[in-house]
Amino acid sequence: MVDGPVRTHRPGLLDGLDPEQRAAAVAPRGPVCVLAGAGTGKTRTITHRIAHLVGAGHVAAGQVLAVTFTTRAAGEMRTRLRALGVEGAQALTFHAAARRQLRYFWPRVIGDRPWDLLEGKLRLVGQAANRAGLGTEPELLRDLASEIEWAKASLVSPEDYPAVAARAQRDSPAAPPQVAEVYRAYEKLKNSAQVLDFDDLLLHTTAILEEHGEVAREFRDRYRCFIVDEYQDVTPLQQRLLDAWLGGRDDLTVVGDANQTIYSFGGASPRPLLEFTRRFPEATVVRLERDYRSTPQVVELANKVIGAARNRPAGSRLRLLGQRPPGPEPRFAEFEDEPTEAAAVAARIRALLDSGVAASGIAILYRVNAQSEVYEQALTEAGVPYLVRGGERFFDRREIRQAMASLRTAAADPPPTELVTAVRSVLSRVGLTEQPPPGGTAKERWDALLSLVEVAEELAATVEGADLPRYVAELEQRAAAQHPPTVEGVTLASLHAAKGLEWDAVFLVGLAEGTVPILHADGDGEAIEEERRLFYVGVTRAKEHLWLSWSLSRHPGGKRHRRRSRFLYGLLPEHHPAARAPRGQPSRGAAKPRCRICGGPVLDTMEIKLGRCRRCPSNVDEELLDRLKEWRGTRAKELKVPPFVVFTDATLIAIAEQQPADRGGLVAISGIGPNKASRFGDDVLAVVNSERD
Incomplete structure (x- = not known):
């Protein structure tokens, strides 16, 4: 307890919280475990709990340390605390908190100047790999760096790595003894250069608190109350740092959802969350299951996805209850190839934008970053602004x-x-x-x-x-x-990068076997279940509109050997064509665009673009096409962009074939949306009409 009389919290502070959120907010000091499903208002609950504890005089704001896993989440927490009138409480990531503490205590414990922080470890990993006789290809170095990060997060030394990797059945980037040799050499090179990597921030801070009693006492006098968000993602190293912070005390609130554990490849484990009441038998446990983010239709699908998981521990059996008004049913779509899938997604996004949905409220989510390219191209052709999450900051x-x-x-x-x-x-x-x-x-x-x-x-x-x-x-x-404001543009992001975010409309794309679940998640064990949880995270990002799609081949005209993800079985409505289609075969009954010449179906992106099937002859005006390309080159130089950003070759061919007479005819060509028609329409029509003259 802080000195002085206990104050009453601000009137109305807890208004608007549901019964479960309120129970978590007003729970007494001591161990509290909040099992919070997706969209259930956990950040709101956390910040109101802090505000209640401070307002009621149970703890001073400066004695609160709240930690989470992303700078964005920490920034959001600070913003909300400020809105609740709480100034002085610390809301940081684990690494940011450790860095502050290490910088403060370093002169007293180490004595010399603090070591610099290593922003990127690939150069040193490359030197270590070379000494170990391994290659230095960028992909191998990234894999080795990730494996070193896993080892340090899991409190595994270079000496112990081979045995631990074998027990954990790690898919090591090289033979475990060689990885251990690279790990050992990397640590030596780093120490010789007197630099720290991000994992060292946690390791050194933990060591200082464990080995220097005076430092630990000073820290524990300063911080009395701890809150940990996304507790299902804690690593053994982070848990050890948390234990050092606590020093045997129990004034700890943890919030998490085992159904959203998606970082086990980096050492994260839901075990501390699931075993919290075993460690603290007197802990208050609150379950948040009212979903305020998504419509009942999205919530129902999410419950089906996670309900199919195997061997779910008791602490993860949350069933979301949708609280929003009803919305549209999730859409499922199958396509013959990736470009056709991307073109359909771009067309649907254009329709959403025209209906009033903000671009910043739309996201395309995929399993691996390499999938973004075809969607960037499709959005560019449709004139839709986009942002690639993980791109320029x-x-x-x-x-x-x-x-x-x-x-x-x-x-x-x-x-x-x-x-x-x-x-x-x-x-x-x-x-x-x-x-x-x-x-x-x-x-x-x-x-x-x-x-x-x-x-x-x-x-x-x-x-x-x-x-x-x-x-x-x-x-x-x-x-x-790195907590940026919202900028207008459709978000392109991996499923991992989407964690903690939400959008009005979400497009989950590329949902084919080998991608979701990823190919290297073999068998039916924990690796597959983590992939299912990752899919669940993607579904629960959607507030209202949810689109799930897959394609049967990568390239137009390619062999249709893919089949939809196993996670989709049992989710598609019975009347959906793909629900009855044989594995690896295109679904029947879906309406397809028709050739403007013969009336037959057009099947791939190029045919859709040209408005005709490949069997029908081209009537392209070669001179007009040359004029259009000359105009495009000049315009691209003026805008300082690649020519395809103005119009792709396929679009120019379509214009030269169809020779639109007005803006309406131009927009009718696939890939030319209102935005591009507004920017370039007059110029293009002038080129076309000059040819007619």
Whole structure:
């Protein structure tokens, strides 16, 4: 307990929480376990619990340390705490918390200057691999680096690695003794250079707290209350650091969902979550199962997905209960090849955008990053803006760096105007106009700058008297935590990268055997169950619209040897054509586009684009095609983009064949959406009409 009288929490603080959320928020200090299903408001529950503990005087805000696994989640937690009037509570990732503590205690324990942090380990891993007689191909080095990370997260030394890897049946990138040799050499090289990697932040902080009693006492006097989010993803190393923080105390709240354990390849395990009440028999346990994110239709599908899992432990048997009004049924679609699947997804997204769904509210999710290319191409052809999650970081973009520099300068002598007005005034000097540009890269830059205004609006609404210096400090904190604001554009992301996020519409694509589940997840054991949980995570990202699709071959005209994912069996409605189709065969009964010449079906992306089947002769005007390509080359140079971003060759051929007379005829060509028609339509029609003249 903190010194002084116990205060009553802010009136209305707990209003709006459901009975289970409220029970978790007001649970007494001590061990609390919150089993929180997807979409059940766990972040809301966590932050209200912290606010209640602080407001009621059970703990001071500065004595709270909340940890989670991503900088975005930590940033979201800080934003919500601020809105609840809690200032001073720490909300960080495990690594960020350990880095602060290590930097603070290093001079006292080590004595010399703190070692620098190694941003990337591939160079040292390459040197270590070379010494061990292994190759230095980038893919091998990445696999070796990942295996070293797993070993350190699992508290496995180089000496113990071969035996532990054999017991764990690790799919090592090389023979275990060779991996151990690379691991040993990497550690020596790192120590000689006096640098730390991210795992060392946890290891060294743990060692300092375990081996230096005075340091441990000082830390434990400072922090009294601990909250761990996404507890199902904790590694043995993170658990050991948490135990060092606690020092035998039990003022710990953990929140997690074993059904969303998807990082076991990196050493994560749901065991600490599932065995929490064994460790703390007196713990308060609360189950959150009311899903406020997704429609009942999406929730029902999610329950079917995870309900088919084998050997589910008791602590993971959460059944979500949809709380939203009914929505559309999930859509299932089978295609003959990946480009056709991508074109159909892009067309559906265009329809959603036209119906009013924001681009930032739509995501395409896939199992491996290599799948994104065909969707990037399809979205480009459809004129749909997109962002690849894991690409260029928001705060590293040129226009954002320029904006930040201008804002810092203005904050040194802030104008006596309201915050949002001041921010708009500054950003107008670096490209934020009153009206957005028509599209392309200029529109992307404008959207990025506008998102900075939205941060100002959010801050003004939650912090009384917020001014430009306070706003710039908020941006600096977000940049350090890589917690970017929302930018308009369809999100392309892997299923792993989608964890913790949500969208109005989600497209789960490439759901074929060998991809979902991934090919190397052999047999029917835990590897397959983790793939099922990964699929479940993808399904539960959708609020309203959910599309699930797969293709039978990779390339147009390729052998149709694929079959849909085993996870889809039992999910498709009985009337769906694919539900009755033989394995590896295209479904029947689905409507297909028709050839504009003979009326027969068109089957692949090129035929759809041209509006005719391959059997029918081309009537392309070669001179017009040459003129169109010349125009495209000039336009691409002006925009400083590759020519295909303007129009692909297939689109130009279709234009040269069909020779549209007006904007309507142009938009009727597959791949030319309203956006591209608006940007390039007049130019294209001028080229076509000049040919007619």
